[in-house]
Each structure stands twice: as C-alpha cells, then as structure tokens.
Amino acid sequence: MSKLQPARGTRDIYGEEARNMAAVVETFQKVAATYGFEPFNIPIFEFTEVFKRPLGDASDIVSKEMYTFEDRGGEELTLRPEFTAGICRAFISEGLQQSLPCRLIAHGPAFRYERPQKGRYRQFHQIDAELLGQENPEADVDIIAMAWRILSELRLADKIVLELNTLGDQESRAAYRAALVTYFEGHKESLSEDSLRRLESNPLRILDSKDEGDKRIVAGAPLMSDCLNGASSAFFAKVKEGLDAIGIPYKHNERLVRGMDYYTHTAFEFVTTQLGAQGTVLAGGRYDGLIQKLGGPAVAGVGWAGGIERLAMLAETGKVPARAVVIMPMGEEAVLEAHKIAEDIRAAGIVVTADRSGNLKKRLNRANKNNASFAIIIGDDELSSGTATVKSLDDGEQTQVPFAELAAAVAGKK
RNA sequence: GUAAGAAUAACUCAGUUGGUUAGAGUAUUAGUUUGUGGAUUUAAGAGUCAUGGGUUCGAAUCCCAUUUUUUGCCCCA
Structure with missing residues (x-):
C-alpha cells in the first residue's frame, strides 16, 4: 500500500x-x-x-x-x-x-x-x-x-x-478429447507454445487459440459433432x-x-x-x-x-437520479418545522432533501444544479401563516401552499 | 504470468531541440450581511508534473527502477 x-x-x-x-x-x-x-x-x-x-x-x-x-x-x-x-x-x-x-x-x-x-x-x-x-x-x-x-x-x-x-x-467428450490429442500430436512441431501447454492441460482450448499458425491447424481438426x-x-x-x-x-x-x-x-x-x-x-x-x-x-x-x-x-439504461424536492428552512424554528414537513412528503413517496446552509440565492443555485423539481421555502412569514412558499424550478412559478397540502402540491408535477 | 503504450489542477488535455514563475477549457469559490436559481461578465483558489533514483550548469521533457492504468496474449464474466 x-x-x-x-x-x-x-x-x-x-x-x-x-x-x-x-x-x-x-x-x-x-x-x-x-x-x-x-x-x-x-x-x-x-x-x-x-x-x-x-x-x-x-x-x-x-x-x-x-x-x-x-x-x-x-x-x-x-x-x-x-x-x-x-x-x-x-x-x-x-x-x-x-x-x-x-x-x-x-x-x-x-x-x-x-x-x-x-x-x-x-x-x-x-x-x-x-x-x-x-x-x-x-x-x-x-x-x-x-x-x-x-x-x-x-x-x-x-x-x-x-x-x-x-x-x-462424458463419453462423447472423452472421445473427442482423445481424437483431438491424436490430431494435435501429429502437428506438435508447428503448434504455438501456449497450445503445447494446452495439449497437456486442456486440449479443447486449442480450438480457441488466437495464434494464426494454430488457427490453420485447428481448421483441419476433427469436429465435436463427429464424436457425439x-x-x-x-x-x-x-x-x-x-x-x-x-x-x-x-x-x-x-x-x-x-x-x-x-x-x-x-x-x-x-x-x-x-x-x-x-x-x-x-x-x-x-x-x-x-x-x-x-x-x-x-x-x-x-x-x-x-x-x-x-x-x-x-447497456444504455438511461437511469438518472429521481428529481428531488428541496426544502429550505430559514432560521432555527423553520428547521424544526422543515423536518416534519419533509417526513410528511417522503411518506407520499416523493424524494425530499433539505438544504439548510447559505443564503437563499446559494441554495436555489445548488438545487438548480442538482436538477431539483421544486424548492419549498419556509421562513418566519410562512411559519406564522402555516403556508410554505413552493417554487417550481422549471418555470419559476411560485405559490403559497398550506403545510398539510404540500405533498399533493408537489406530487406528479415533474 | 507476458508484450507494447500511458501517467501534468477535481475532470479533459496543451507544454517547442532539455532553459527563468508549468498553461487552457470545464468545474469550484467569491463579487457582503442572514428571502429568490439558470445567461453573461470579473476575480480568486487549485499542480511535490505518479513515486524513488540517475544524467545535466539546468529535467514535466533524457535514462533506470517501482506503482497504477490502457491495448493485445494467456484466461475469462
């Protein structure tokens, strides 16, 4: 190491x-x-x-x-x-x-x-x-x-x-193996070094050789189908x-x-x-x-x-990560509320991540870069009204949605 | 195990016959105070030139060894 x-x-x-x-x-x-x-x-x-x-x-x-x-x-x-x-x-x-x-x-x-x-x-x-x-x-x-x-x-x-x-x-394979060994023994002098070794260890593998000289010999070798x-x-x-x-x-x-x-x-x-x-x-x-x-x-x-x-x-599986909804709490209290909201939305099978650091501009920037679908912004105003700001990152459209309805608002719209 | 290439910033690569401080694009960060993204622009950070020896006044550049990797062979999914 x-x-x-x-x-x-x-x-x-x-x-x-x-x-x-x-x-x-x-x-x-x-x-x-x-x-x-x-x-x-x-x-x-x-x-x-x-x-x-x-x-x-x-x-x-x-x-x-x-x-x-x-x-x-x-x-x-x-x-x-x-x-x-x-x-x-x-x-x-x-x-x-x-x-x-x-x-x-x-x-x-x-x-x-x-x-x-x-x-x-x-x-x-x-x-x-x-x-x-x-x-x-x-x-x-x-x-x-x-x-x-x-x-x-x-x-x-x-x-x-x-x-x-x-x-x-077993029987056919043994017969074929014997036939191959006999045949290749007769061409020993022109076989490649690798194939001479294979003649001992696994004669069938000679058939698969990439060596040009071997290939010529292999062309005349007995066929499996004749030994079946x-x-x-x-x-x-x-x-x-x-x-x-x-x-x-x-x-x-x-x-x-x-x-x-x-x-x-x-x-x-x-x-x-x-x-x-x-x-x-x-x-x-x-x-x-x-x-x-x-x-x-x-x-x-x-x-x-x-x-x-x-x-x-x-395979071109074309698999891309699921687009996430990013929740952005502003301030201590909002962080706690954001935990609860995130859990609610995830329960509906939607991908939610949280971004709790930096100013809003930075967070939106990051969300955009990560191909998020929505930003959910929760600050003091939202806490007092009980509605979150939901911003679509595709068209920039912004709406106020009651906390309880967030999962529905964000579902299906991709 | 064997033969021939390759290794320079996070990524893709320039780098002249060996010559001063190793460059570009992409990406990153910042352009200011805690609430609005994508474009453009400006600036910044970022490299022990794989590692260790050698040759030389001087090595990313030449030589040797090691490590990793690529393409064949062997073999196999």
Missing part, C-alpha cells in the same frame, strides 16, 4: 456507472422472477476445496487466479472466483434434493487474480442463475431464454450474438429446436469451449464485439456431474453467469 488508492484491479464505483450496474441487477431480478427463480445468497468465500475440485487443478482459475488465504484458525479459504461451485456446495449442505427442481439466482462480487484491463477486474460483479435437477434439454432452453430476455430488456439484443455448442456427455454419441446429439438437437421454437437467434460455433472442466452438453456465450478482448458478456452451460464431484447426489445442473460491469458498459 503505497498511496491512498484502491488495490490493483479494484475500484470505487459510483455515479452513472453505479446506477447502470444497479439497473442491470434490477432487470435481472425482475425477469428471473417471471421464470420462477428465487434469490439464493451464498458466502463470498468458501473452503478452497469447494472451488478446486470442480474447476480442476489444471484450470487457470485454480492454478493462478484464486485469492486463497489461511484464516486465523488455519483454514484454507478462497474468495469465490465464480458462483456455480458455491451454489452446488450449498445445495448439498442444505439438503435441497428434497425440493428439486431448484431455480436459483444470485449476484455480487467475485474475485480473480488477473491482469486488469477495461471490463476485467480483480474484483468484479456477476449476476448468476442456476437450474438444478432438470436433466432434460428443455431446461437449457429455459435458462438461455431467460438470459436472452434479460439482454433484450437491457436493449442489448442487437449488440450481442449467442454462440452455442455442445461438449457432449446418439444421446448427446439428440440432446443438442432438442436444445436447438427449443431455441428455434421461441425465435432466439444463435450461431452454432463448433470451436466454442469453456474454461471450466465441469461443463457437459450445452455450452453457450453471449458475445459482443464492442468490448475488445472482453467480449463475453454472459456465458454458461450444463454441468451434470458437478454436484456429484463435490460429494453430493447425482443431480443435473445448468446455469450461467453474466458480468455486471460489462453489461452496464453496453
């Missing part, structure tokens, strides 16, 4: 940005509720094992990006790098298999020790949805539809495309059929793979070209074996997470 500034990759969020982020979360909650999803809050940190096991030791998140620490009791803890693992742990801890299916949403900060860039921070914020206990492909359709509706409500539909792929079930067994391709067909039925546009991207080891079957990403390399705005997939891997029952799951910062940057 050299100066009084936020630690690398963290920041203070306020003003328009904070409003936009709040709007994203509100839209998310509102839409999710119409799909029958309910809030589910999990801790911000867990035992390290909770993330290590499902994500896979070789994944970058586990090997270099986790905020892991030992607490005073000597426990190994980790700040959550994502939500899914924690929710699955909670599902087991709370014995929720009694109440399947579970439709759960969560939102809040997550942490990854990465190189910061715009739209990529060490503390970032996600919205998250998980649907547990539904093995059928219709569940995938449901949860993608929900994501699409949220993005539409945020008016992002024309800035974002849905990319879709299947990784198949009957059940897996039937599953994927159903998902596509469902999306077609409700008119959600998507692009089948054979090269789409995901970082986490736990995905099976459907994988999808909502992508924009407007955020540079941070174009993935919301992404997820199916993770049928995950809960079992954590030591729970065999329960299917499908879900996604969206980056709130990234969504907020794209």
